Every structure is written in structure tokens, then in C-alpha cells.
Amino acid sequence: MLEKALTGSKRYWSWLTFLLVVIGVGFGCYLWQFLVGLKITGLSRDVSWGLYIAQLTFLVGVAASGVMLVLPYYLHNAKAFGRITILGEFMAVGAIIMCGLFVFVDLGKPMRILNVMLYPRPNSILFWDMVVLNTYMGLNLIIGWTVMSAERKWVKPPDWVKPLIYISIPFAVSIHTVTAFLYAGLPGRHLWLTAIMAARFLSSAFAAGPALLIVLALVIRRLTRFDPGREAIHKLSLIVTYTLIINMFFLGLEFFTAFYSQIPGHMQSLQYLYGGLEGHAKLVPWMWVSGILAIICIFIMLVPAARANHALLGTTCVAIFIALWIDKGLGLIVGGFIPNPLEQIREYSPTAPEILITLGIYALGALVVTVLYKVAVSIKEETGGELAPH
Amino acid sequence: MERSRRRFLKTAGLAAAALGTAPVVKSLAAQTKVLPSPKAFKGQQWAMIVDMRQLTEEDIAAAVKACHTVHNVPQIPSVKEEIKWIWPAEYENAFPGQATRYANLPEKFHGKHFPLLCNHCENPPCCRVCPTKATFKRPEDGIVLMDFHRCIGCRFCMAACPFGARSFNFSDPRPYLPNGQAPNPEFPTRARGVVEKCNFCAERLAVGQVPACVEAVESGALVFGDLADPESQVRKLLRENFAIRRKAELGTGPNIYYIV
Numbered sequence: 001m002l003e004k005a006l007t008g009s010k011r012y013w014s015w016l017t018f019l020l021v022v023i024g025v026g027f028g029c030y031l032w033q034f035l036v037g038l039k040i041t042g043l044s045r046d047v048s049w050g051l052y053i054a055q056l057t058f059l060v061g062v063a064a065s066g067v068m069l070v071l072p073y074y075l076h077n078a079k080a081f082g083r084i085t086i087l088g089e090f091m092a093v094g095a096i097i098m099c100g101l102f103v104f105v106d107l108g109k110p111m112r113i114l115n116v117m118l119y120p121r122p123n124s125i126l127f128w129d130m131v132v133l134n135t136y137m138g139l140n141l142i143i144g145w146t147v148m149s150a151e152r153k154w155v156k157p158p159d160w161v162k163p164l165i166y167i168s169i170p171f172a173v174s175i176h177t178v179t180a181f182l183y184a185g186l187p188g189r190h191l192w193l194t195a196i197m198a199a200r201f202l203s204s205a206f207a208a209g210p211a212l213l214i215v216l217a218l219v220i221r222r223l224t225r226f227d228p229g230r231e232a233i234h235k236l237s238l239i240v241t242y243t244l245i246i247n248m249f250f251l252g253l254e255f256f257t258a259f260y261s262q263i264p265g266h267m268q269s270l271q272y273l274y275g276g277l278e279g280h281a282k283l284v285p286w287m288w289v290s291g292i293l294a295i296i297c298i299f300i301m302l303v304p305a306a307r308a309n310h311a312l313l314g315t316t317c318v319a320i321f322i323a324l325w326i327d328k329g330l331g332l333i334v335g336g337f338i339p340n341p342l343e344q345i346r347e348y349s350p351t352a353p354e355i356l357i358t359l360g361i362y363a364l365g366a367l368v369v370t371v372l373y374k375v376a377v378s379i380k381e382e383t384g385g386e387l388a389p390h
Numbered sequence: 391m392e393r394s395r396r397r398f399l400k401t402a403g404l405a406a407a408a409l410g411t412a413p414v415v416k417s418l419a420a421q422t423k424v425l426p427s428p429k430a431f432k433g434q435q436w437a438m439i440v441d442m443r444q445l446t447e448e449d450i451a452a453a454v455k456a457c458h459t460v461h462n463v464p465q466i467p468s469v470k471e472e473i474k475w476i477w478p479a480e481y482e483n484a485f486p487g488q489a490t491r492y493a494n495l496p497e498k499f500h501g502k503h504f505p506l507l508c509n510h511c512e513n514p515p516c517c518r519v520c521p522t523k524a525t526f527k528r529p530e531d532g533i534v535l536m537d538f539h540r541c542i543g544c545r546f547c548m549a550a551c552p553f554g555a556r557s558f559n560f561s562d563p564r565p566y567l568p569n570g571q572a573p574n575p576e577f578p579t580r581a582r583g584v585v586e587k588c589n590f591c592a593e594r595l596a597v598g599q600v601p602a603c604v605e606a607v608e609s610g611a612l613v614f615g616d617l618a619d620p621e622s623q624v625r626k627l628l629r630e631n632f633a634i635r636r637k638a639e640l641g642t643g644p645n646i647y648y649i650v
Contacts, residue, residue, distance in 0.1 A: 037582040038543075039560040042469035048548040048558060105539060108543020108558065108583025115522040115542050124522040126546055187515055187640040188552025341554040342483040342506075346469065 060328035063095035066174030075189020094369035191269035220244010290326035403528030433616030456606035464566035478503035512643025
């Protein structure tokens, strides 16, 4: 089936070439980092995780959100999603590959990465994150590929794939819960030490991921002969609306606990992020853009006519994705380190090579998703997107 | 066919030989087991008392210098990449949340710095989060140690430590050795990409020497000993004086006590 990715329009090839160039630049920067160390990043003794680990966190959410198609389709028979579950599954594969790479480029001693398996410590959440992420990626790849092969042959998927699909549902929840536990169990990091961390992660993931899926579905409809279906996009937009509202509600809960209790440690990181602390306010404009965008988007998405207008829907979904990316792919991780354990403020901003490595990994993820989508869409174009009767 | 059979037999023969010699190699390896020095100090939970009544700024400087020289701790000028095992800090940074707008520290302590180092916690969060067991609490004496050769540099321990006790080698530390000296051959230098911190001078305790910082402070304001031994100097000091610990409310069980 992969041969379908080897034929394509000029536009397809120029897109791949563009991605390869960005990957090449990122790879070059990584080689430099590999040779001289993480000193070329903006990371410090005090902000010891930054852009890389924040992208891991954000993208685990994008990966988990594939379940927002799989669960309604397989458990509630939401037929509209049948045409596009494959898009969710393959998006998850691309996202997890990026997650793995973001962990890898963040390591000081990447050549020792197998130590995680050679000397595992089951107490470590990072160990479990590796286990669930790899399992989830494997599940999605196997499920997606098998279902797609069956679709191509116009037969019903083999029975053995059903249990895997059901297992993949709790695994989707688990990958993001475990990722939240990386942060939520650390004494002395007040911004992260919150019982609703995993719930916040899931809600923002289930808004950002489906928002991205809507954008991808709209792009696919414009560029190919396969139509993901109005009904599927409509259902997804409802999911995005409600999860986005829940996400902002959760954020409000954090503010209440911190500022009504008036416990300094609980307030400081939020003060740093949204108002600045002792004159340090690098992230403040970003966080306000994120918050305001999210609130405007909620109001737009609540209007049925606005959701039905696909040009507006696409733009709004891009805005939602950006708003949630700023919140989780930038503010949440960096904010947790400020102030430091000695209540000093050392700010962080990523350096150019760090940003280029990050973009390179995103381009690689986009390449994987493009190739997988190309195969999937080519098959959909042959079959008209209809599924064999089950 | 002929050739592949020969190759198979060759491989199988080599494998059998390897299996046969494995026990021999193992027993030879067992013979090289390292015995502890008869001079080694023994304790169940090492701890340190910092007697702030006696400690001077010069003492702290001497302790930092001794520690960083003995352990080849690089002196990197940038605050971002700084590596420190023991360092001075002001009261409000050492004990955040304790300082009030009306000075709550007796006047004789005003302007004084507190020496900070790894607390060798009873329940260390850094060890809990390490995915490779590269940092661990040594069961026999409670020291929180690092295996520089196993650390993958994920820096989870740095996020987990509520005391800021851990540093990461963002670049090759060797050009920054203290005072431009040749490294101390008794202790390894580190490579770029690993985390490091105070090891309570485990290598010195093993040969019957007190920690370098304790030795360097001539006034005796740093006292090292076994908390589990009721007759030890540290237990005696704690019986007779009021001492505070950093962020004891987090439940990590810090083992550095400050008498104020």
C-alpha cells in the first residue's frame, strides 16, 4: 500500500521537499547540539526543561485525541466517524513519533537511552510514559494499517483487530494521564502540583487534537477527491466546543484555588505567567493572547451557524490550536520552573537552534502524517470512502 | 550449502565455547570483589549540622572551595550553566516563606549566608523519578548518590528536587576545572550531558576521612555524623539546640540541619 505514497501531484512532491528541507536544517542543528551539548539551548540550571519537553507534553495530547473518533465510532456506533477514524489513528502515529524525538533531543546523553529499558525503575513516571506511548503508537499503527488494508479489498476488517481497538481507548487516556503525572507528583513545583493536572491535560488535548483534525479534514476535502463528510466535521466541532469550555473551566479552578487561598507558592507561577513577577514578564503577552483567543473561540463555536461555515470553522480551529499550544506547549512547563526552588526568577527563552530543531521534528511528524494520509486518502478515493458492510 | 553448513558449525562451536567458559569468567570476576577499607566510616543515616552561630562567611568560602576542588566541580561563569555542590544563599532564598517583612531572624544572623547542599533526604523525590536508577539512595548509609555513567541526562531529578541541589553539565565541564588546575585524580571529572550534585563525600568516608567541607571549616561549625547513633555528635547537638531544616513540610526528610 505504501506505493501509493510514491506517486503524487507536483504539489504533493513540493510539500514533501519543503518538509525535507526543514528536517535537514533541524537535523543539522541537532548535530551541533550533539557535539557541544545542550548549552546551545536556552535551558538553564533553573529552567531545566523548555521547548522540547513542552512539545512532548502538547503532542501526547494530540496523539491521545485520536480516541475522540475511535470511541464514538466503535462504542456508540457514530457512523459519521467511520470514514475518518483512520485520520485520527494516523495523526496519533505522527504525533507519538514526534514525542519520542522530543524526548530524545532533550537528553544530555542520548546514546544511553536504552538504559531506560536496561535498568528500568518502575517508580519513575518517565519509564511508564515510554511504555504507554510505545504501546499506543504500535496499537494505532497496527489498527490503522489493518483496517485500511481491509477497506482497500472491500472486506470487513479481521476480527482480531477489534480487541486491539477496544484496548486502544483506555490507552489513549492513559498516555496523557501518565504524561500529566510526570509533573503532578513533584513536591515543591506548585504550578504542577494539582490533582486536576491530568484532567486539564485531557480536556486541552481533546480540544486541540480534534481542532487539528478538523483543519486536516478541510484541507483533505479541498486538495483531494475524498470528502471526510460534513456530518463528521460537525460532530468534531461539537467535541471541540465542549472540551474547550471544560478546559477553560479547569484553568479557572486553578486560579480560584491559588488566589482565594492566597498561598504564595500557589500564586507565584500564575502571577509570573499572567502578570509578571518582580518585573519579569516574558511570557505575559503570550498567555494573554492564549486566554483571549480561547474565549473568543468559545463564543464563535457556540454559534451553530458559525460552526457550519467551514471557512470560519477552519480559521477558528487554527486559533484554538494556537491558543492551546501557547498554554501547554510553552507556558505550563516553563511556568512550573519560575520561580525556582529558592524563589529566584531566572527566565527562559528558546534559542534559534533550539527552535529550528523543534521545527525540524514538527516537519518530520508532518512528513509521516502526509505519507500515511496520502496512502489512506488514495484508498478512500478508489472506494469512494464507503466501508464494506460489517 | 557446504559453505553455510560450515559457517553454522563454526558459529555453534563458538557459542558453545562461550557458554562453557562463562562460569570461569564469572568466578574470576567474583574474586575481584572490592572489600571496604577497615578505616571506612560506618553509619546508617549520615547527616550534617550547620551551626550558624559559629559559621563565618570565610568558613563558607573555604567549604565551597574545598568541595569544588576535591570533586573537580567546574567553575562556569554563566548563571545559566553554573554547577554547584555547596553554595551560599541568603535566608529568604534558603528558607522561602519563612522571612517576614519584620526581620524574624536574630540580629547576629543578619546579612549572613546559609551554606546549601544536597539534603540527602530520607525520602528523596529525585531517586523516585529517575528512570534508570542512575541516582539512588544508598541503603547502608542513606547517602543519595549519582552514577555518572548511567545518567541519561533527562533532568527529571532536577525538576523533582525542591532544593535546587542538582546541576546539569550543559557543556564539557573539563575546561572549567577550579582555578585552572589539573583535576584531582582521586575523583572522576564528568562528561557533558549528565547531572551532578553533592555526594556527602562518599569516596572520602570510604577511606575514613570526613567530608571535605567539614574538614575545611576550622571553627567546627559544620558537624557530620550518624543520625541513627544516639551518642553521635549530631544527635547531641540536636538534643541541646533548636535546628531548622529546609522545606521540611514537603516530607522529603532533609538531613541537613541548621542551628539558628
